[in-house]
Amino acid sequence: MSTPANPKDLSVIANIKGLVMDATAAAHSGHPGGAFSSCDFAALLWMEALHFAPDFPKWPLRDRFVLSAGHESMLLYSLLHLSGMLSMDEIRRFRQLGSLTPGHPESHLTAGVEATTGPLGQGVAMGVGMAVAALQEQALRPLDRLPRIWVLAGDGDLQEDVALGACQLAGHWGLGNLVLYYDKNDIQISGPVDRVSSLDFKAHFESMQWEVLEINGHDHHELRQAMELATQAERSRPLFIIGQSTMAQGAATMEGLAKTHGEPLPAAEIAATKSRLGLDPEASFAVQPSVYEHFNRRLKELNALAAAYTPPTALQQAPEIAWPTYETGQSLATRVAFGQALAQMAPKMLGLTGGSADLEPSNNTGAFAAAVGEFTRNHRSGRNLAFGVREFPMAAILNGMALYAPDFKPFGATFLTFSDYMRNAIRMSAIQKVPVLHVFTHDSIFLGEDGPTHQSVEHIMSLRAIPDLWVMRPADARETQACLRLWAAQGHQPAVLALTRQNVPTLPCTEDAPQALDAKVAQGAYLAWKQEGSDSTLAPLYGYATGSEVATLIKACQGLAENEESLHQREMRVYSLPCWELLDEQPAAYKAEVLGPAHARRVSLEAGVTQGWSRFTGLDGLTIGVDTFGYSAPGPDLARHFGLEPQQVQDRIAAWLNSPQNPA
Numbered sequence: 001m002s003t004p005a006n007p008k009d010l011s012v013i014a015n016i017k018g019l020v021m022d023a024t025a026a027a028h029s030g031h032p033g034g035a036f037s038s039c040d041f042a043a044l045l046w047m048e049a050l051h052f053a054p055d056f057p058k059w060p061l062r063d064r065f066v067l068s069a070g071h072e073s074m075l076l077y078s079l080l081h082l083s084g085m086l087s088m089d090e091i092r093r094f095r096q097l098g099s100l101t102p103g104h105p106e107s108h109l110t111a112g113v114e115a116t117t118g119p120l121g122q123g124v125a126m127g128v129g130m131a132v133a134a135l136q137e138q139a140l141r142p143l144d145r146l147p148r149i150w151v152l153a154g155d156g157d158l159q160e161d162v163a164l165g166a167c168q169l170a171g172h173w174g175l176g177n178l179v180l181y182y183d184k185n186d187i188q189i190s191g192p193v194d195r196v197s198s199l200d201f202k203a204h205f206e207s208m209q210w211e212v213l214e215i216n217g218h219d220h221h222e223l224r225q226a227m228e229l230a231t232q233a234e235r236s237r238p239l240f241i242i243g244q245s246t247m248a249q250g251a252a253t254m255e256g257l258a259k260t261h262g263e264p265l266p267a268a269e270i271a272a273t274k275s276r277l278g279l280d281p282e283a284s285f286a287v288q289p290s291v292y293e294h295f296n297r298r299l300k301e302l303n304a305l306a307a308a309y310t311p312p313t314a315l316q317q318a319p320e321i322a323w324p325t326y327e328t329g330q331s332l333a334t335r336v337a338f339g340q341a342l343a344q345m346a347p348k349m350l351g352l353t354g355g356s357a358d359l360e361p362s363n364n365t366g367a368f369a370a371a372v373g374e375f376t377r378n379h380r381s382g383r384n385l386a387f388g389v390r391e392f393p394m395a396a397i398l399n400g401m402a403l404y405a406p407d408f409k410p411f412g413a414t415f416l417t418f419s420d421y422m423r424n425a426i427r428m429s430a431i432q433k434v435p436v437l438h439v440f441t442h443d444s445i446f447l448g449e450d451g452p453t454h455q456s457v458e459h460i461m462s463l464r465a466i467p468d469l470w471v472m473r474p475a476d477a478r479e480t481q482a483c484l485r486l487w488a489a490q491g492h493q494p495a496v497l498a499l500t501r502q503n504v505p506t507l508p509c510t511e512d513a514p515q516a517l518d519a520k521v522a523q524g525a526y527l528a529w530k531q532e533g534s535d536s537t538l539a540p541l542y543g544y545a546t547g548s549e550v551a552t553l554i555k556a557c558q559g560l561a562e563n564e565e566s567l568h569q570r571e572m573r574v575y576s577l578p579c580w581e582l583l584d585e586q587p588a589a590y591k592a593e594v595l596g597p598a599h600a601r602r603v604s605l606e607a608g609v610t611q612g613w614s615r616f617t618g619l620d621g622l623t624i625g626v627d628t629f630g631y632s633a634p635g636p637d638l639a640r641h642f643g644l645e646p647q648q649v650q651d652r653i654a655a656w657l658n659s660p661q662n663p664a
Contacts, residue, residue, distance in 0.1 A: 068123025129400025
């Protein structure tokens, strides 16, 4: 028999449900059912166990609460309102343009929201990342307490493989500071969960080395016992709490109905439910004063602790790194240059942490791993993370690590073709404005013999379509270092770093001192080679390339200048474009300089799809690339097959310039 609940607790829960009903009704959209079923757990957690200070929302010692079931956003907004972190006006503006209460919580927008959630499962994975970061931080610079990570998930979250993949790692790493509460109401949008799942979650999580507790999600005594277990000082395993609950619990006539998952309750149902909960059915957006008092009874003390807190020394220093040096003409794969730079950054940047998705030798992260040690259940100061073949969980975990503390700089590496597996988490890096570095080696058909399944063709261009993401494809070893320095020097910008498998020459255009080279790369595009023209009647030739094709285009244009009589006197310029997004940030005058005069002839070269290059070449320019899938063959053979050797590029440009349709 259940222990009777405290009437004051029930009043808090009733008022939260009232806000959920009113806000979703006013917005004519929202998800009240799950917010109702989760409400007992969430309300008790925030009132009694969660360590947080509303006056100091970024207090480093706070626990983190991640609402992985982001569609239940009004539950979180109601908790933030009761805590004094969100006004009633913002509750009224739920899901409206410009409000702090969007349909799914956004961490960069609303104080107290620890992670942007909505795409199901990723909140669980970000919670895993936060737990890792907390343990690493505690080992690297011990704090007065180890923050605990609380994640609230629903049935849909645990159907997404990104969540279960991250949970495998959480158990393997023994993340005792992680608590995952599963609000198991057995209903999703399309109906009962048993239509799509018969997984034994208790056995499954126990097999992943979690401690598992099954409770009644509406029994306050059982909930408190679960939270007491979760807050024990020394825990060696993450805790999975299965809270069996009822969808829309407390609704007058619609308890248990799938319809309540994704639609506001009807007006008559709202009035009847308010009456059932002891609320005034005629009042909207109303909270009884006693509710605030009861809800906030711990917060004065917590705010005082946060006010007296002295921040620790920053992990992220501004060190003098001994960057590897290279001779002009030296041939080196940019993935190798990345690995060499990473190894030098490791001992100087304690916030630098990350790893590879089971591709350490190929991604060249092995030297970093040797320098910093591996993060394990017995070695928390290790900063190399062995993610295994889990690309999507890796990317989402990295987002959680970056969200945890501003001086963490997480990175993860795999082959570029597998960025498709990670795409939504990369997108979430950009939405949340977190400085995660997504490293992708083997960035083109030049991967070679593994064939079209592993050869990237469309990936670079598709990543460029994601807003607020730097997509960096460096031309040589020194440009690779510059990209790394630019990423490491800031704290809000996620980046993709696309690197070659094959060797590429170190170019004369990158001979500048590091600071000067960084300034050039920071422009997104810079002049890599030029020939001054002596015949002003000839239209200048402007060429654009990225990555391994910069050297190819320079060599092709040099060949044109040396061997094509009609081109001896033509002005020619080749630009390296390591990052289109940085170029977009430049003044209009600089962008006009890169594009050249209106009558210029323009050509682009990249070992990927040509779609998108017309922004530089114009519709009448020449775009050279790869618009089909690749083949299984050695890289040099593929270069010849696709016409990407310097002589082939030279011949194609010459033929194009000399064609009747393209007058001088």
